[in-house]
Structure formats: C-alpha cells, structure tokens
Amino acid sequence: MGRARDIRLAYLLLAPALILLVTALAYPIGWEIWTSLTDLSPLNEGPTAFVGLENYRRLAADPAFWRAATITVVFAAVTCAVKLALGLGLALLLARPFRGRALVFMAIFLPWAYPASVSVIGWYWTLSPPIPTAYSVFMGNMKYAVDSALGGGAWAFLSVTLFNIWRGSSFVGVFLLAGINAIPPELFECAALESKSAWRRFWLVTVPLLKPFLALAVFLALTTAFADLANVWMLTAGRIVYPVIGTHAYWLAIHGGQFGPASALSLALAPFLIAVLFLLFRMFDPPEREPA
Amino acid sequence: MAQVMMKDLNKKYDEVHAVKDVNLHIRDKEFIVLVGPSGCGKSTTLRMVAGLEEITAGEITIGDRVVNDLPPKDRDIAMVFQNYALYPHMTVYDNMAFGLKMRKFPKPEIAKRVGDAAEILGIQELLKRKPRQLSGGQRQRVAVGRAIVRHPQVFLFDEPLSNLDAKLRVQMRVELKRLHERLETTAIYVTHDQVEAMTLGDRVVVMKDGWIQQVGEPLELYGKPANRFVAGFIGSPSMNFVDVTVADASGALWVETAGLRVKVPPALSGRLGAYKSQHVTLGIRPEDLRVASGSDSADYSFDTVVEVVEPLGSEILLDLKAGPNVIVARVEPTVRVKHGDKMRLALHPERVRFFDNKTELAI
Numbered sequence: 001m002g003r004a005r006d007i008r009l010a011y012l013l014l015a016p017a018l019i020l021l022v023t024a025l026a027y028p029i030g031w032e033i034w035t036s037l038t039d040l041s042p043l044n045e046g047p048t049a050f051v052g053l054e055n056y057r058r059l060a061a062d063p064a065f066w067r068a069a070t071i072t073v074v075f076a077a078v079t080c081a082v083k084l085a086l087g088l089g090l091a092l093l094l095a096r097p098f099r100g101r102a103l104v105f106m107a108i109f110l111p112w113a114y115p116a117s118v119s120v121i122g123w124y125w126t127l128s129p130p131i132p133t134a135y136s137v138f139m140g141n142m143k144y145a146v147d148s149a150l151g152g153g154a155w156a157f158l159s160v161t162l163f164n165i166w167r168g169s170s171f172v173g174v175f176l177l178a179g180i181n182a183i184p185p186e187l188f189e190c191a192a193l194e195s196k197s198a199w200r201r202f203w204l205v206t207v208p209l210l211k212p213f214l215a216l217a218v219f220l221a222l223t224t225a226f227a228d229l230a231n232v233w234m235l236t237a238g239r240i241v242y243p244v245i246g247t248h249a250y251w252l253a254i255h256g257g258q259f260g261p262a263s264a265l266s267l268a269l270a271p272f273l274i275a276v277l278f279l280l281f282r283m284f285d286p287p288e289r290e291p292a
Numbered sequence: 293m294a295q296v297m298m299k300d301l302n303k304k305y306d307e308v309h310a311v312k313d314v315n316l317h318i319r320d321k322e323f324i325v326l327v328g329p330s331g332c333g334k335s336t337t338l339r340m341v342a343g344l345e346e347i348t349a350g351e352i353t354i355g356d357r358v359v360n361d362l363p364p365k366d367r368d369i370a371m372v373f374q375n376y377a378l379y380p381h382m383t384v385y386d387n388m389a390f391g392l393k394m395r396k397f398p399k400p401e402i403a404k405r406v407g408d409a410a411e412i413l414g415i416q417e418l419l420k421r422k423p424r425q426l427s428g429g430q431r432q433r434v435a436v437g438r439a440i441v442r443h444p445q446v447f448l449f450d451e452p453l454s455n456l457d458a459k460l461r462v463q464m465r466v467e468l469k470r471l472h473e474r475l476e477t478t479a480i481y482v483t484h485d486q487v488e489a490m491t492l493g494d495r496v497v498v499m500k501d502g503w504i505q506q507v508g509e510p511l512e513l514y515g516k517p518a519n520r521f522v523a524g525f526i527g528s529p530s531m532n533f534v535d536v537t538v539a540d541a542s543g544a545l546w547v548e549t550a551g552l553r554v555k556v557p558p559a560l561s562g563r564l565g566a567y568k569s570q571h572v573t574l575g576i577r578p579e580d581l582r583v584a585s586g587s588d589s590a591d592y593s594f595d596t597v598v599e600v601v602e603p604l605g606s607e608i609l610l611d612l613k614a615g616p617n618v619i620v621a622r623v624e625p626t627v628r629v630k631h632g633d634k635m636r637l638a639l640h641p642e643r644v645r646f647f648d649n650k651t652e653l654a655i
Contacts, residue, residue, distance in 0.1 A: 003296040186377035189344050193364045193371055205395075208381040 005024045025211040032246045036263035055264035069269060075244055076225035083221050084214070086165065087172025089210055092206075094173070095180045095197040105174075112170040120234045123163045160232050164225060177286020179213030180206075215283035226273055294355035294478055295320045295367075296341065301350035303336050310336045312502040314350070317479065323472050325481045326494035332481045333502040335450055341480060342371050342448050355445055367393075370439035371448040376431045376454060378423040378438075385419040388438045409437040411447075411469070429460045429625060436468070440475070440525070445480040465491060486526050487649075490514070499520045515643075520652040523575050523645060529609060531533065532581075534574045535615045535649070538567045547574055547646075551615015556593035557641035563655050572655065573644040578609065581621035584638035593638040598629050604631040612637070 015261040036055055042046045059065045090108050111119055128143070129136040143155040152187060205290060207214070229246035240247050253262030294509055296318040303311035311333040326334035341352055343364030357431045359367045370391070377386050385406055386393075410416045415434045423431055432452060439447055452468075453461045464529035469492055470652040476553050483489055488634040489496045490510040497519070498505040505516040510526075513554045523531045536547035539557070544563055545556035553611065554574075556564050560648040564572070598618060602624065610621045610637035612635065621637060629635060 120566040131455065174346065184375055184377065186373040186375055187379060190371070190377040193342060193369070193393075196363050196365045200394065205379065209379070211381070 003171070008108070016230060021060075031264045032267065035259050036267050040259040040263075041257050042259075051106075051250065053258065055261045056268070058261065059268060060266055064243075065265065065268070068243045068245050068265075072226065072246075072269065073244050073272075075161060075228075079161060079168060079225050080218060080221040081187040082165045083168040083172045084217060086169035087217065088210075088214075090169065090173030090204075091176035091180055094177050108170055109174050109190065110170070111167045112174065116167075116231060117234065119167055120231060122158070124235060127159050148190055148278055151241075154234045157242040160213050160228075160235050161234060163231060164228060167231075168221055168224065172221060175217050175220070176210065176213055179210050182213075183209050207274070211283055215280045220278045222273070226269065295322075296446055296478060296480065297351075297353040298337070298341075299351040299353070301337065301340065301352065302348045302371040303340060303345060303443065304335070304348045304530040305403055310502050311340070314504055316433070316497060316504070316507065318478060320370055321476045321622055323469075323479045323481065323492060323494045324497060324617040325495075326488040326497045326499060327489035327493075328499035328505075330484060331501075332498050332499040334484075334497075337499075338448055338450055338480055341367075341446070342369055342607060343367050344541060346357070368445040369448055370440050370444040370446075371444040371450065372435050372452045374451040376423070376435040378431055380423055384415065384420075384421050384423070384434050387423065388419075391438065391442050393437045394405070405441040405443075406437075409460055411438065412474070413437050413467075427518070428456050429464065432456060436471070442558075445478065447477055447481075449479065449481040449483075451483055452481075453483070453649070454485075459490075468492060475591075478629055487528065490526065494527075498525060500525075517575075518646065518654055520573060520575070520654075522645040523647070523654070524571060527577055527579075529578050529622070531577050531622050531645070531652055532619050533574045533647075534576075534614075535571055535617070536574045537571055538564055538569060540568055547572065549615065549617065551613070551617055552594050552641065554594060554644075555641070557644060557647075559642065560644070560646060564615060566645075567648075571649050573647040573649055573652075576619075576639050577643065578620045578622040580640040581623070581637050582639075583623055583627055588638035588644065592641050595638055596635050596637055598631055598633045599633055610635075 035054060037050060038048050039051050039054075094105055094108070114122070127139055130141065146158060147153070148153040185207065187209060188201075191201045195204075227246060228244065229250055231251070232240065232244060232247050240251075243251065243270050245268065247268040249262045252258050252265060256262070296316075298314050298316040298318075301311055301314040301316075302309070314337060315586065316324075316334075326337060328334050336345055340347050341354070341359075347360050354367055354369065363602065378384075382390065388406045388409060389402045392405060397405075404420070407416075410419060413436060415430065415433050415437060418426060418434070419504060423434070426434065431453075435452070449468075453464050456464060465488060472492075474606045481488075481492060483492075490513075494509055495507060496510055496513055497507045500521050506513060506522045508516075508591065513522060516533075517526060520533065524533065526568075534549060534552060536549045536552070539546045539548055545561045545568075546553060547556060547564075548554075594614050596614045598610055598613035599613055599618075602609040602611075607624060608623050608625055608627055610623060610627075610629065612619045612621060619637070647653065649655055
C-alpha cells in the first residue's frame with residue numbers, strides 16, 4: 001500500500017521535469033525524425049505519405065548535400081580549433097594580474113555579451129563600412145580580391161567564419177578563464193617549483209587540469225557552429241553561396257516547402273555530431289574506478 | 293642540506309606591508325617553525341623563500357647562494373602545501389615522480405627514489421591510485437613524499453596539517469618529527485597552531501603584523517616570552533593578564549588592583565622598581581595557579597569566586613573572578629567545586645611575568 005503510494009508520489013514529483021523534457025525535447029525531435037521519413041509538404045495535394053528512407057537515399061545521391069555537409073564539417077572544425085586556441089590564449093592572459101585587466105576583460109567579453117544581431121551589424125560595418133573612407137575603399141578592394149581569387153561568395157563566407165571565431169573566442173576565453181580560476185593556484189605554483197619552462201608546465205599541468213573545461217568548450221563551439229543558421233543568414237542577407245547544412249535545410253523547408261527532405265537533411269549529420277559529443281563527454285567526466 | 297639566511301626581508305603589496313625587516317638565521321638541519329595569527333606574514337615569508345612571491349627588499353640566502361633572483365626551480369627547495377596540491381590527473385606514483393621527471397632524471401633513479409619515499413611513508417600500496425581515491429591523511433603523505441624524493445636542501449611546509457582532523461593531525465605531527473630526525477634536512481614550517489609550533493620546532497619564530505616578535509626554543513618562548521603577545525600566544529589556555537598598579541609598602545613592592553594584591557617576587561623587584569605607582573600588566577599562566585593550602589604565603593595568594601567549571605578529565609579548567617578580573621586556572625582533577633564557590637588561589641612567584649603597558653615588552 002505505502003509503497004504503491006510512494007511510487008505514485010515519485011512520478012507526481014517527477015512530472016514537471018518529464019513534461020518539460022517531453023514537450024521541449026522529445027516531441028520536436030520525434031516529430032522531426034518522423035517527418036524525415038515522410039513526404040510532408042504544404043505544397044502536396046494528397047495525404048502525407050510514409051516514404052521510409054527515400055529522403056535519405058536522395059540526399060546521399062545529391063552532390064549539393066555533400067557539398068553542404070563538407071562545408072559544415074570544415075566550418076565547424078576550423079572555427080572550433082581557432083576559437084579554442086584564441087580563447088585559451090585570452091584566458092591565460094587574463095588569468096595573470098596586470099594593470100587594466102578589467103578593461104581588457106570587458107573588451108574581450110563584449111562581442112559575446114552583445115545580442116547577436118547587434119554584433120552582426122557591428123561586424124558587417126567592420127567589413128563594409130557604411131561611410132566611404134579610405135578604409136571602406138580598402139575593404140572593398142579586399143572583397144574584390146578574395147572573390148576574384150576564390151569565386152563569388154568567398155568573401156562572405158570568410159566573413160561568416162571570422163565572425164563566428166570573433167564571437168566564439170570571446171565566449172571560450174571567458175569560459176576557460178572561469179575554468180582556470182576554479183583550479184587551486186597551488187597546483188600551478190607547485191609546477192612552478194619544478195620547472196622553469198612555461199611551455200612544459202602548460203602541457204603537463206595546465207592542459208590536463210583544464211581538460212574538462214576544454215572538452216565543454218569544444219562541445220559548445222561545435223554545437224554552435226553546426227547550428228549556425230541565424231548569423232550566416234544575417235550576415236549574407238540570404239545570398240548564400242556556401243551553404244551549410246543549417247542554411248540548406250532552411251532553404252529547402254521554408255522556401256521550397258519540402259519538409260520531409262529538409263528534416264532528413266538537418267538530421268543527416270546528427271549521428272556524427274553525437275559520436276563526437278559522446279567522446280567529449282567521456283573527457284569531461286571520465287568514469288573512474290573507486291578504491292577497492 | 294643548507295642554512296637559510298633572511299636579511300632585512302620586506303614584502304609590500306600595493307596597500308599592505310606584509311613582512312617587515314625580517315632577519316633570521318636558520319641553521320643547517322634545523323627544523324624552524326614560523327607561527328602567528330593569520331595575516332602575520334608567516335606564509336608570505338615562506339613563499340618568498342620558495343620564490344613564489346617577489347622580494348620587495350632584503351636578501352634571502354640558501355646555502356651560500358643569494359636566491360633573490362633565482363627562479364623557484366633552481367632554489368633546491370621542496371614545498372608541501374596546505375591543500376596537498378596533488379595533480380588529480382596523475383597517479384600517486386606520477387605525482388611523486390613529477391618533480392624528478394621535470395628535471396629529466398633517468399627512469400630507474402626516479403623509480404628508486406619514489407620507492408624509497410613510499411616505503412618511508414608507508415604508502416607503497418597506493419602508488420597506482422589517483423589522489424581522489426585517497427583519504428586526507430594519505431594525500432598528505434603523498435604530498436610529503438613528493439617533497440622527499442627531490443632530496444632538496446630545504447623543506448618548506450605551508451600549514452601542511454591544517455586540513456586534517458584533530459586526531460590525524462596529532463599522528464602526522466609525530467610522523468613529521470620522526471621524518472625530520474631521519475632525513476636531517478633543514479625545514480621551515482608555517483602554522484597558526486602554537487601546539488604544532490612547540491612540538492615540532494627546534495626553534496620557533498613568533499610573528500605578528502609582519503614583524504618577528506621573538507625567536508627561540510619552544511620552552512624559552514614559554515618561560516621567557518619577550519612581550520605580551522608572545523606570552524598570550526604560546527600556551528593553552530592563554531596566559532591571564534591583569535592590569536595592576538605597582539605600589540611600595542612596608543619596604544617591599546606589591547602589585548594591586550581591585551580584588552587582587554600580590555607581592556612582587558624578589559627576582560623582579562629590581563626591574564619593577566622603575567614602575568612605582570604606574571600601571572603594568574601582570575601575567576600568570578593558568579597552570580601556575582593552584583588551590584591555596586594553609587602553607588601558602590598570603591603574599592602570593594588571593595581570593596576568587598568560581599564562575600565556570602570545565603572538567604577535561606586529566607585536569608579541570610576554572611573560570612574565576614578576582615574582583616572584576618577574569619582569571620583562568622588549571623587545577624587538579626580531584627578538586628571539587630561548583631559555580632559560585634569561593635576559592636583561594638596561590639601562584640608560583642618565580643613564574644609570574646610583568647609587561648610594560650605601553651611597549652608591551654616583558655619587564
């Protein structure tokens with residue numbers, strides 16, 4: 001009797017969390033997976049048909065998909081690596097006391113702290129200033145040079161990449177700084193007693209101690225790069241020459257009305273991403289054997 | 293093994309003058325303890341020896357080298373930190389071997405040294421574990437082991453036992469002492485615990501507000517404190533201090549205040565003569581008071597009322613009042629008293645101390 005009531009109470013107490021999880025996560029994901037297996041589209045006359053893996057099969061045969069997938073992976077990997085390097089550098093710089101540190105901290109954190117739309121406009125004007133000056137002429141020439149060397153749209157894509165790095169390094173830097181501050185200073189001091197080489201101390205002590213934070217930073221950097229749709233769209237105003245999975249899927253679904261293929265497209269890289277995240281999770285919380 | 297010299301050592305931060313004109317000669321093989329309340333500059337002094345803090349002014353010599361401008365790594369010291377500072381991502385073995393690896397010792401030599409240290413400390417079984425799988429006492433041993441394997445000229449200990457529970461602290465204290473007797477390496481040990489200081493130190497340095505108050509062997513600090521601060525800091529429970537007036541009566545010096553009047557012991561009357569009809573501070577240790585018996589001279593005893601009784605088993609601590617003055621006395625466990633009882637206390641005349649009220653120096 002009592003036990004049955006306890007169990008009911010337990011479910012009752014769990015209910016808010018479960019409802020939130022189901023409505024906010026499980027339902028949309030489930031719906032998307034289901035949609036990717038159908039020909040759902042507002043343009044279809046008849047009833048929505050279940051088409052199995054047809055959408056995925058077509059994707060695999062579509063060179064446009066492979067192009068978008070490659071761009072996405074390269075975009076994510078490159079931005080992630082650069083953000084990590086820059087962010088770690090900034091964090092190490094800010095970890096030591098110096099005059100004006102608060103100001104530098106503010107300057108570094110600003111790109112992230114501002115709303116994306118404002119940052120985007122700031123960035124846009126950095127690259128194509130609204131007022132004609134020697135600088136704007138120079139930037140115009142840069143765009144021309146890059147686009148004629150690498151093809152139209154290259155400058156725009158470079159801009160998107162740099163924007164992602166600019167804003168992401170800011171976040172990664174502040175995030176890793178918090179990580180460094182969470183490590184007892186004695187661990188660094190102890191290393192200073194044993195080695196003069198800052199480089200060796202960095203690799204043997206700082207990096208291993210920061211590993212959980214680095215893993216989490218990679219995780220966040222990767223997911224934001226993979227899901228980066230809004231910034232690409234805002235910076236290019238939809239004139240996208242180098243589509244990533246996100247923009248390609250958006251185009252397909254919202255402009256083309258093809259919900260089924262678009263869902264399949266947006267899910268296509270999920271297994272890859274999940275595998276990477278799984279590895280990262282093991283890094284930031286490695287299972288450890290308890291003492292015998 | 294080496295001596296350590298500190299000459300006119302000073303440390304200033306932006307606002308704080310943390311260490312002031314410290315002069316100290318630590319002899320080879322000596323175990324010296326820096327003790328004082330928090331903020332007294334003891335840790336800063338130690339960290340300057342280690343090279344973790346820059347020296348504002350003055351000079352530190354280890355062996356025969358001035359180390360002011362040497363990086364920590366080249367000072368040939370090993371330090372044990374309060375929170376152990378073990379690397380969570382390394383095994384016990386790797387933690388202990390860390391310094392040697394950084395110095396590129398050959399592997400067999402590292403293995404031998406770690407093995408020897410582990411044996412001395414009784415942690416051979418733990419070498420493959422990670423720090424998080426160890427108890428506090430075990431971690432402390434590993435931290436000590438990491439220092440031992442380096443065979444440094446000087447050991448630096450920064451409150452190494454403060455994170456341990458009381459029982460373990462006493463046990464580790466004994467082990468550290470045994471270890472020092474075995475290794476005979478010069479050691480500088482920082483603590484805020486006067487019991488640790490007294491039991492471990494060959495000599496003890498008492499610090500306050502950045503100044504050295506007194507340097508001496510433990511019993512010297514206890515028996516002949518240089519000033520009121522040292523007198524109150526060393527010994528537990530603390531020395532009783534009573535503000536008294538020096539008076540001349542019937543050819544002898546007396547000190548008196550409301551509820552208390554005792555004769556100045558002959559040995560001190562010469563020096564106290566200069567303070568006639570002035571205020572001085574009388575210091576009596578709780579253990580130098582006893583329940584007065586008929587044979588005790590009236591010159592060295594006074595009446596009190598019992599306020600609080602604290603039986604500790606081996607002894608009883610009494611909080612008493614002599615007039616308005618609060619006095620703590622440590623008496624035999626057989627004494628039977630309760631709150632409100634009247635009691636006459638006698639003191640050891642030769643153990644009474646007097647302090648100048650202005651300079652706080654011992655008279």
